[in-house]
Amino acid sequence: xxxxxxxxxxxxxxxxxxxxxxxxxxxxxxxxxxxxxxxxxxxxxxxxxxxxxxxxxxxxxxxxxxxxxxxxxxxxxxxxxxxxxxxxxxxxxxxxxxxxxxxxxxxxxx
Amino acid sequence: xxxxxxxxxxxxxxxxxxxxxxxxxxxxxxxxxxxxxxxxxxxxxxxxxxxxxxxxxxxxxxxxxxxxxxxxxxxxxxxxxxxxxxxxxxxxxxxxxxxxxxxxxxxxxxxxxxx
Numbered sequence: 481x482x483x484x485x486x487x488x489x490x491x492x493x494x495x496x497x498x499x500x501x502x503x504x505x506x507x508x509x510x511x512x513x514x515x516x517x518x519x520x521x522x523x524x525x526x527x528x529x530x531x532x533x534x535x536x537x538x539x540x541x542x543x544x545x546x547x548x549x550x551x552x553x554x555x556x557x558x559x560x561x562x563x564x565x566x567x568x569x570x571x572x573x574x575x576x577x578x579x580x581x582x583x584x585x586x587x588x589x590x
Numbered sequence: 591x592x593x594x595x596x597x598x599x600x601x602x603x604x605x606x607x608x609x610x611x612x613x614x615x616x617x618x619x620x621x622x623x624x625x626x627x628x629x630x631x632x633x634x635x636x637x638x639x640x641x642x643x644x645x646x647x648x649x650x651x652x653x654x655x656x657x658x659x660x661x662x663x664x665x666x667x668x669x670x671x672x673x674x675x676x677x678x679x680x681x682x683x684x685x686x687x688x689x690x691x692x693x694x695x696x697x698x699x700x701x702x703x704x705x
Contacts, residue, residue, distance in 0.1 A: 513693070522594070522681055522696035523633065568632050577646060578694065580625075580632035 484512070484569040484581035492587045499556040501584040503569030504549075512545060512552050513570045513578070523568065526554075559588045592616065594697035596682050602703045608670035611700045615663070615684030621645075622659055623694065624667050625681040633681055639665065669702075677704045 487502045503512065511530045515523040529536045529545045529552065536543045542555040556563055566583040573579065595614040603609050615622050621640050625633035636655065638645040641662040650657070654673070659665040669676055679699040685692050 515694075515696075520701075522698045523683075523694070524696070525693040528693065577635065577638070579635070582630070582632045 484571045484573075484579065486567070486569055486581045486584040488584060489582070490585045490587070492589060493559055494589050495559060495561060497559055499559050499563070499586050499588075501554050501567055501586070503552045503554070503571075503581060505552075505569075505571045505573055506550065507573045508547075509571045509573050511572060512543075514541075514543060514552075514554050515568045515570060515580070517566045517568065517583070519565070526567075556586075559586075561588050561590055564588045594682055594684055594695055596680075596697035596700050598700055599698065600701050600703075602705065603672055604705050605674055606671040608668065609672060609702060610669075611667045611680050611682075611702075613665045613667070613682030613697060615665075615682070616695055619684035619686055619695070620662070621685045621687065622665050623683040623685075624657055624665070625683065627679045627681055627699070629678070636667070636680075672702075672704045674704050677702055 484503045484505045493499050513528045514526040516526055517523045527538050527543050529543050540557045545552045564587050566585045568580045568583045570578050570580045597612050623638050624636045626636050627633045636650045637647040637657045639659040642659045657667045679701045681696055681699045683694040683696045685694050
């Protein structure tokens with residue numbers, strides 16, 4: 481069963497704008513990961529944030545984690561057409577096994 | 591560094607037929623995963639191997655799905671007989687140590703259509 485839940489399900493933005501998506505989960509975690517999936521391709525790891533971290537940056541990506549609210553957010557700044565993809569959060573809530581949410585589909589319009 | 595290799599990329603079969611998917615993980619990765627991804631959903635873990643032993647197969651429909659990982663390297667996932675609801679992308683992934691705290695590396699997937 482899927483654990484993390486992404487919100488919104490879909491997002492459409494103009495090139496150059498920022499895109500923000502959220503992930504909520506139910507129980508305690510050791511870490512949370514974000515992955516990207518381009519259409520028809522496999523998933524690519526973007527970033528991992530541990531439960532004792534609050535914020536992490538990687539290039540144009542910024543991830544936050546609020547363990548008190550059991551939520552995380554992924555911010556993509558200055559979006560590009562190549563950022564068009566589905567984004568998934570993955571948590572290790574259940575027996576330390578990695579579970580994926582249903583994803584947020586991001587469309588970046590030129 | 592070569593990535594996770596999967597084949598075939600696409601397969602179309604009729605219900606009740608059988609199909610097999612193959613995966614070659616990144617060299618040196620001890621842990622191998624098979625995920626099922628139905629259209630519009632996130633990946634769901636079917637089975638996890640640590641070297642050539644099964645760590646978790648709780649969500650594998652064992653009446654029709656089987657998987658093996660010989661010599662702790664390559665793996666095959668078989669479906670026999672296939673049902674319409676098995677139409678999905680089957681993703682293979684590997685990780686270095688399988689502690690579930692590290693990054694997973696995914697292959698491109700094998701898209702199965704059952705008619």
